[in-house]
Amino acid sequence: MNNFQFFNPTRIVFGEGQIKQIDSLVPESARVLVLYGGESARKHGTIDEVLSALGSRHVEQFGGIEANPGYSTLMRAVEQIRSNKLDYLLAVGGGSVIDGTKFVAAAVNCDGNAWQEILVNGAKNIKSALPFASVLTLPATGSEMNTNSVITRYETKEKLAFSSDLVFPQFSVLDPTKTYTLPPRQLANGVVDAFTHVMEQYITYPVNAKVQDRFAEGLLQTLIEIGPELLAKPSDYSLQANFMWTATLALNGLIGAGVPQDWATHMIGHEITALHGLDHAQTLAIVLPGILQEQRDSKHKKLLQYAERVWQITEGDEASRIDQAIEQTRLFFEQMGVKTRLSDYRITADAIPAMIQQLGDHGLNQLGEHGDVDLEKSRRVLEACV
Amino acid sequence: MNNFQFFNPTRIVFGEGQIKQIDSLVPESARVLVLYGGESARKHGTIDEVLSALGSRHVEQFGGIEANPGYSTLMRAVEQIRSNKLDYLLAVGGGSVIDGTKFVAAAVNCDGNAWQEILVNGAKNIKSALPFASVLTLPATGSEMNTNSVITRYETKEKLAFSSDLVFPQFSVLDPTKTYTLPPRQLANGVVDAFTHVMEQYITYPVNAKVQDRFAEGLLQTLIEIGPELLAKPSDYSLQANFMWTATLALNGLIGAGVPQDWATHMIGHEITALHGLDHAQTLAIVLPGILQEQRDSKHKKLLQYAERVWQITEGDEASRIDQAIEQTRLFFEQMGVKTRLSDYRITADAIPAMIQQLGDHGLNQLGEHGDVDLEKSRRVLEACV
Numbered sequence: 001m002n003n004f005q006f007f008n009p010t011r012i013v014f015g016e017g018q019i020k021q022i023d024s025l026v027p028e029s030a031r032v033l034v035l036y037g038g039e040s041a042r043k044h045g046t047i048d049e050v051l052s053a054l055g056s057r058h059v060e061q062f063g064g065i066e067a068n069p070g071y072s073t074l075m076r077a078v079e080q081i082r083s084n085k086l087d088y089l090l091a092v093g094g095g096s097v098i099d100g101t102k103f104v105a106a107a108v109n110c111d112g113n114a115w116q117e118i119l120v121n122g123a124k125n126i127k128s129a130l131p132f133a134s135v136l137t138l139p140a141t142g143s144e145m146n147t148n149s150v151i152t153r154y155e156t157k158e159k160l161a162f163s164s165d166l167v168f169p170q171f172s173v174l175d176p177t178k179t180y181t182l183p184p185r186q187l188a189n190g191v192v193d194a195f196t197h198v199m200e201q202y203i204t205y206p207v208n209a210k211v212q213d214r215f216a217e218g219l220l221q222t223l224i225e226i227g228p229e230l231l232a233k234p235s236d237y238s239l240q241a242n243f244m245w246t247a248t249l250a251l252n253g254l255i256g257a258g259v260p261q262d263w264a265t266h267m268i269g270h271e272i273t274a275l276h277g278l279d280h281a282q283t284l285a286i287v288l289p290g291i292l293q294e295q296r297d298s299k300h301k302k303l304l305q306y307a308e309r310v311w312q313i314t315e316g317d318e319a320s321r322i323d324q325a326i327e328q329t330r331l332f333f334e335q336m337g338v339k340t341r342l343s344d345y346r347i348t349a350d351a352i353p354a355m356i357q358q359l360g361d362h363g364l365n366q367l368g369e370h371g372d373v374d375l376e377k378s379r380r381v382l383e384a385c386v
Numbered sequence: 387m388n389n390f391q392f393f394n395p396t397r398i399v400f401g402e403g404q405i406k407q408i409d410s411l412v413p414e415s416a417r418v419l420v421l422y423g424g425e426s427a428r429k430h431g432t433i434d435e436v437l438s439a440l441g442s443r444h445v446e447q448f449g450g451i452e453a454n455p456g457y458s459t460l461m462r463a464v465e466q467i468r469s470n471k472l473d474y475l476l477a478v479g480g481g482s483v484i485d486g487t488k489f490v491a492a493a494v495n496c497d498g499n500a501w502q503e504i505l506v507n508g509a510k511n512i513k514s515a516l517p518f519a520s521v522l523t524l525p526a527t528g529s530e531m532n533t534n535s536v537i538t539r540y541e542t543k544e545k546l547a548f549s550s551d552l553v554f555p556q557f558s559v560l561d562p563t564k565t566y567t568l569p570p571r572q573l574a575n576g577v578v579d580a581f582t583h584v585m586e587q588y589i590t591y592p593v594n595a596k597v598q599d600r601f602a603e604g605l606l607q608t609l610i611e612i613g614p615e616l617l618a619k620p621s622d623y624s625l626q627a628n629f630m631w632t633a634t635l636a637l638n639g640l641i642g643a644g645v646p647q648d649w650a651t652h653m654i655g656h657e658i659t660a661l662h663g664l665d666h667a668q669t670l671a672i673v674l675p676g677i678l679q680e681q682r683d684s685k686h687k688k689l690l691q692y693a694e695r696v697w698q699i700t701e702g703d704e705a706s707r708i709d710q711a712i713e714q715t716r717l718f719f720e721q722m723g724v725k726t727r728l729s730d731y732r733i734t735a736d737a738i739p740a741m742i743q744q745l746g747d748h749g750l751n752q753l754g755e756h757g758d759v760d761l762e763k764s765r766r767v768l769e770a771c772v
Contacts, residue, residue, distance in 0.1 A: 001627040003401025008394070014644060015389025208624045210611065211632050214604025222596045238594045241387040246597050258400060258631070
């Protein structure tokens with residue numbers, strides 16, 4: 001097991017009807033900004049429920065945060081907070097809204113140019129942040145219990161990430177009934193996203209981290225068990241509850257503590273989204289099987305373990321068991337209704353050079369747990385994904 | 387899945403050589419009291435390593451905290467802190483020292499009688515506590531990442547527990563090399579203790595909490611895999627690392643979130659320790675198989691799941707599979723060198739009425755996840771354990 005630090009002070013408030021707990025968790029004197037994305041949180045009554053829980057506190061609202069939260073939009077929220085002396089943020093939404101709120105929380109106290117200070121110069125420049133919390137309506141990214149945030153600057157087509165211990169949500173309300181109204185595509189994307197988060201932290205090389213492996217396998221098995229059922233019965237409380245908690249645990253630092261991590265699939269996938277506008281999870285479903293094939297030698301032992309423990313594949317020689325496990329992964333994504341080939345999205349081999357160019361431009365030529373996924377390997381991965 | 391809140395802000399600092407991180411985690415101006423138990427922490431150099439990490443800070447020491455931390459002893463630490471205006475506590479030891487330090491942290495700011503206020507009246511009376519951290523030298527209780535504390539008042543033979551969010555360790559250093567010198571009995575006890583902690587939160591009735599079940603099973607499987615090897619090779623870094631992290635995760639709130647919990651084994655075991663002085667883990671090894679047999683009907687589904695997923699028992703009818711799983715549990719404890727019968731400790735059936743009397747005196751007549759373990763059931767359990 002590698003050395004690690006694990007720290008996660010976010011309080012999870014889990015269960016139907018728990019939005020009302022906000023009243024006891026937000027300071028009584030707080031001047032609150034409720035941030036949200038589109039109109040679904042309002043239409044389905046979640047915003048009203050949140051406002052009701054906030055009672056007589058001074059509350060303002062800020063809507064319209066994009067699916068890829070935009071810098072300009074978020075800076076308008078910063079202005080509203082400064083003008084009206086607000087001091088507590090409450091994100092109502094999925095990963096986009098929560099990611100955006102993390103940036104807003106850090107930007108309010110930032111004297112200089114927030115994009116430069118927080119996203120370009122990096123988290124060490126963040127000295128303080130407004131306290132904030134979240135009400136999760138779309139399980140997928142784990143943003144409700146981590147410090148990650150990805151922000152887009154549409155004017156310059158830049159997309160940068162930051163992370164800081166100062167932007168842990170103080171608490172996150174996970175009410176599984178709030179996900180009943182999600183469209184099937186978002187639900188399926190969430191399952192694929194959470195699944196891939198686990199794989200990025202699990203399928204590397206063994207460091208004898210037995211518990212981290214068992215926990216990762218438990219999360220994968222759970223997603224495999226509930227994923228297809230969830231699509232069929234989106235209003236099943238038990239299924240949504242298991243999905244919600246699994247997606248949170250997939251990226252809250254726990255299974256990644258003390259183990260190597262990959263993330264090549266995410267990095268290559270980001271470029272496909274940037275160039276062709278595919279959903280994030282669609283790119284993961286395309287790239288992950290390709291990465292596993294390309295890296296099958298260096299990932300050999302963990303792929304065999306994955307085959308046996310997650311898919312119960314014990315027949316055939318080692319190469320065949322690995323092939324079966326990768327194929328099962330692809331089939332699971334397809335079963336979730338997420339296509340796994342570039343050609344399924346009308347992207348042909350002609351488009352690959354531009355993706356490789358972008359990876360190179362962004363300095364992403366040493367990806368993976370060994371840093372050995374260079375541009376040539378990324379090209380082979382993408383060619384195998386057509 | 388039941389509704390739950392999960393909150394755990396303790397920072398885990400894991401790995402060989404990590405005691406040096408204390409320097410960056412304790413405030414520079416802190417006036418520190420280092421608390422420990424017997425002389426082993428000093429003899430093996432851990433205290434020196436801690437003092438070295440604390441550098442030029444004002445540091446005092448307080449040794450002699452008992453295996454069952456005693457109220458009178460701890461109140462002497464409280465006096466030292468008040469007299470010398472110390473403001474940060476550092477526990478170096480196992481569960482006893484950390485439990486004791488939690489009490490000290492809360493008692494320092496307690497105006498009235500600390501026993502009465504904190505342990506009798508309960509945690510709601512605790513309004514503040516000194517900040518503290520721990521360096522773990524004996525994995526078992528999970529105290530390094532939870533808020534539980536059990537304190538003994540030897541004068542009156544009382545043993546009471548408290549828990550408060552104010553007594554989370556700020557951080558805990560888990561250096562697996564610090565456990566190399568543990569005597570085999572303490573190592574074996576630690577494995578049995580951690581195993582039973584998981585069982586108390588896992589073998590109840592199903593609430594469709596898939597991840598909690600998978601995580602619990604992963605911890606049990608890990609203990610089964612590493613336990614006997616650990617006894618044979620106590621200086622194996624990888625084994626001790628896996629044991630240490632498993633024991634912490636067994637009782638840090640994670641696997642118990644959103645599920646029913648039992649704890650009858652612990653409650654009955656406490657009375658055996660009180661009357662006959664057995665090690666805590668010895669009592670668990672005796673009582674757990676008895677409780678599982680007595681409660682096999684209400685625990686039926688989880689016992690079958692345990693049999694299949696943890697012990698790979700799939701042959702035979704359901705009753706036989708449950709019998710095999712309970713027997714495997716007992717054999718595992720025996721394999722760890724922890725005896726599983728009262729008679730192994732020269733306790734005969736004559737001693738049972740006094741234990742039942744004590745349970746009754748302590749109001750422990752509605753134990754278990756259904757509250758249906760009354761004194762009659764406890765008597766049957768103990769009789770089956772002779």
